[in-house]
Amino acid sequence: MKHKILIVSGDPNSINSEIIYKTFKNLNADTKRRIYIVSNFNLLNKQFKKLKLKINLTKVNNLNDSRLSKKLKIINIPLTFQDPFRVPVQNASKFVIECLSLAHSLAIKNKLKGIINCPIDKILIKKTKKNGVTEFFASKCNVKKNSEVMMIYNEKLSVVPITTHIKIKNISKQINYNLIKEKMLTLNKYFKKLFNKKPKIAMLGLNPHNAELSKNSEEALKITPSISKLKKGGLNITGPLVADTMFIEKYKKFNVIVGMYHDQVLAPFKSLFHFNAINITLGLNYIRVSPDHGPGKDIIGKKKANSLSLIKCVKFISNLKK
Numbered sequence: 217m218k219h220k221i222l223i224v225s226g227d228p229n230s231i232n233s234e235i236i237y238k239t240f241k242n243l244n245a246d247t248k249r250r251i252y253i254v255s256n257f258n259l260l261n262k263q264f265k266k267l268k269l270k271i272n273l274t275k276v277n278n279l280n281d282s283r284l285s286k287k288l289k290i291i292n293i294p295l296t297f298q299d300p301f302r303v304p305v306q307n308a309s310k311f312v313i314e315c316l317s318l319a320h321s322l323a324i325k326n327k328l329k330g331i332i333n334c335p336i337d338k339i340l341i342k343k344t345k346k347n348g349v350t351e352f353f354a355s356k357c358n359v360k361k362n363s364e365v366m367m368i369y370n371e372k373l374s375v376v377p378i379t380t381h382i383k384i385k386n387i388s389k390q391i392n393y394n395l396i397k398e399k400m401l402t403l404n405k406y407f408k409k410l411f412n413k414k415p416k417i418a419m420l421g422l423n424p425h426n427a428e429l430s431k432n433s434e435e436a437l438k439i440t441p442s443i444s445k446l447k448k449g450g451l452n453i454t455g456p457l458v459a460d461t462m463f464i465e466k467y468k469k470f471n472v473i474v475g476m477y478h479d480q481v482l483a484p485f486k487s488l489f490h491f492n493a494i495n496i497t498l499g500l501n502y503i504r505v506s507p508d509h510g511p512g513k514d515i516i517g518k519k520k521a522n523s524l525s526l527i528k529c530v531k532f533i534s535n536l537k538k
Contacts, residue, residue, distance in 0.1 A: 219329055220279055221247075221533050222322060224315045225255035226334030228295065228303040230511030231521035233263040236334065237271055238523035239530060240288055247534055250329075252279060253288060254315045256295035260288075263300045267517065279327055293318065301516050309340040316341075316349065320356045323502035330503035330533035334526065335511040338381065347381035349506065350497050357500045363398035365406070365498035367472070368482060368508055369532075370489045374415075374472045375481035376403055387477045388422065388434055396442040403472065404451050406498035410536070418462065418470040419443055419455030420480060426456050439476075463488065491524040494532055503536065505529045 226232045240248065253260070257275045264271055272287040281289070295311045297303040303311070319331045331353075338348055346352040354364035368375050378399055379390045400417070407415040419439065427433035429440070439456045446453050457466070459475065463484035467473055475481035485493065486508070493508040507525035515521060 220250050220252060220327070221530060222279075222319050222328050222331050223251060223253050223530075224319050224331065224333040225253055225260065226315075227312065227336045227340060227511040228256075228259055228263075228297070228308050229301055229337070229513060229516070230335060231513075231516055232334040232511065233260055234267060234269070234519065234521040235507070235523040235526045236260075236288075237264065237267075237269045238521070239526045240271065242523070242527050243530065245286065247530065248286060250534075251289065251530070252276070252291055254291050254293060254318055256311065257290045257292045259295055259297065259300055259303075260290060266300060267519065279322065291318070305339065309343060312336055312340045313344060316352060317356070320353060323504070324357070326502075328502065329536065330505065332526070332529045332533065333504070333506045335507060335509060337511050337513075350380060350495075353497055353500055353504055357502075359499055361398045362395060363402045363499050365399050365402045367403065367407075367496045367498055368485055368493055369496050370485075370493045373467055373470070373485070373488070374407075375485045376472055376474045377476070377478045377481055378474065379477050381478065384477070391422065391434055391438050391476055393438060393442045393445070396439070397446065400446050400451060400453065400474070401449075402499040403474070407472065410496075413471075414452055415471040416469070417451065417453040417472045417474055418457050418467070419453055419474045420459040420462060420476060421456035422476040424460070426458055434476075491522045492528065494525055494529045496532075503533060505532060 261273055274287040274289055275292050276289045293314050296307050322328055323331050333349055336349055341352055344352055350366045365376055366380050379387050421435040426435045429436050435456050443453055443455050459480055473481055495506045495508050497504045512521055
């Protein structure tokens with residue numbers, strides 16, 4: 217059981233069926249045998265037909281059902297729709313939340329090697345009062361003190377934002393020693409667990425030029441003292457470093473670059489690595505990863521979707537020693 221990989225098909229109004237198809241075709245027979253999709257059978261069937269993609273599907277009842285292993289195995293979740301790429305938001309929301317909840321339930325019972333969720337428009341999980349899928353799974357796992365970590369990973373570099381899906385105007389209010397400490401302790405612990413080495417961490421400041429470290433800046437009041445305490449606690453962490461030059465050459469000296477907010481580190485990271493990256497949630501009771509891109513609503517049906525990130529997700533979980 218524990219070698220099986222669960223893929224949540226995610227947002228129905230998306231490129232997800234296309235990247236699932238391209239990924240499945242790319243996998244060897246042994247990996248295909250271990251893949252299960254949480255989705256709606258009729259939805260995927262009609263989406264593949266509309267995209268003129270030929271793939272054999274089979275509906276299975278649970279993870280014990282491994283019949284016809286060469287086929288794409290679907291654990292069915294109910295969904296009402298007419299057009300497979302224009303599912304009403306209310307229906308899509310209920311469907312996505314049920315899919316994610318089932319994935320959590322199976323993973324928490326230690327029945328999986330890991331979960332992969334395909335991209336999801338955040339409006340679909342708005343009723344859960346969570347800002348993103350990272351926060352959704354953290355809540356399901358009863359993670360305390362916002363200690364879960366969103367890590368965008370490539371073999372050469374990873375990046376972590378201290379704050380994730382919040383408005384820019386709220387970032388400064390959120391940053392404090394306790395938040396930085398909890399995130400960095402999680403990062404240090406799980407990075408060592410996953411990659412068998414202690415991470416070399418660079419932490420960025422918040423303001424341009426680190427606000428020249430003026431006495432009333434976030435760098436002087438919050439970030440620098442946090443780094444000092446974490447160093448005394450044994451973490452290999454440097455900073456605060458200036459964000460505008462970090463991704464030219466300096467990033468090569470570190471395993472992880474930690475920023476104060478989402479786009480501070482994700483924008484330059486994606487400029488460097490494009491689709492060659494995955495999103496890993498650290499601090500959960502199980503492995504959860506996802507492609508490092510959105511649902512691609514603007515290219516639905518155009519067969520332009522890049523499946524590299526989903527392929528990387530599958531290979532990452534497959535290669536984990538567990």
